[in-house]
Amino acid sequence: MIYEEKYGAFLMHSVELFAGAGGLAIGMSNAGFRHAAVVELDHFACETFRENQRHHAHAVEGWPLYEMDARFFDYSQVKVEVDVISGGPPCQPFSLGGKHRGHLDERDMFPEAVRAVRELRPKAFIFENVKGLNRESFNLYRTYIELQLQHPELVRREHEDWLQHRARLQRHHSQNGEASTYNTHVEVLNAADYGVPQRRERMFIVGFRSDVGAKWSCPLGTHSEEALLHSKWVSGDYWERHRVARRDRPEIPLRVRRRIERLASELPLDAEESWRTVRDAVEDLPDPEFHPDNGIPNHVFTPGARVYVGHTGSVLDEPAKTLKAGRHGVPGGENMMVKGDGSVRYFTVREAARLQTFPDEFEFRSAWSQTMRQLGNAVPVLLGEVVAWSVAQALEQQVRAKPTGLAAG
Known part of the structure; x- marks a missing residue:
């Protein structure tokens, strides 16, 4: 961490893993972090980032983008001291809408999140996942994730399965009086409590390197x-x-x-302010079914919405239901709007992006179904920003408290 007089604040560098549609990454940028690397495997998501960079969209301008599997990313490419690692390891292994395979699922990327922490030794990290990871059936593996993040230096040995590794980590943790390399906090937050027009509960694992001495508490709902x-x-x-x-x-x-x-x-x-509703988020947008030539990027009508048991859509005057990606395409009910006359239609990409608090300048380039899957997996930008800002504040307060003044962190 360095102090940069140009901005009158501490300039902090971050690395974003599993960037997806970019919700958490944009939130980190909004909170003042400068990305030293943004890693994402999905080609369509990366093309969206590149297109927005070509248009000089403020949200993603200057991002060093790496289109690749995080398992093969070489962290020696990062030439600056990294203050925070952030990202949302793929959540399908733990999602209520997925197969619930957890650590058995090949999409479980938490081992890569731990590797990043081990190799870069950031001052802090922010990892987001679905609330489902808090289910009792995943209790053993969730605590295993926490233990790995608390002691990333204790690498899993060859021929050691995860349960054996967990037991070794637990013994080490107990023998050291529960002292750890990183102090971790696990919080489940409802995005609606922070001004996002959507009921969306997500679990955040926030950690600080013990020698940093930062004091952090979960940001209160507004x-x-x-x-x-x-x-x-x-x-x-x-x-x-x-x-x-x-x-x-x-x-x-x-x-x-x-x-x-x-x-x-x-x-x-x-x-406190009111929860924001669907109407709050989209009222100024014309109905795309009756105004197809509205000139608004990504605001295109998609036919075929229908109501059936368990799929009734989001009403105008409540926060939206949780947007979901779907295992076999885009789910119907979670991505539909119930209009004032009781009829339903699918949210447009622009409407869904607003429900996820993406800036209007950020345009999506993929087909509707592909983009809606990306948005269904995304962290709401505003929620990411709130959490990132709280971490930034904790780090800044710790540095300001040092008697040496404006020293590098």
């Missing part, structure tokens, strides 16, 4: 469902802001009526 309920059903501010006439407003859902009665008897909420 948005709440309670504030949204108050805005809609007590003050009515939500409907007025969107100019929705009383006759066009939906009925109060039975499941929240008691909560609304309680909110009506309390003081107005002002500590």
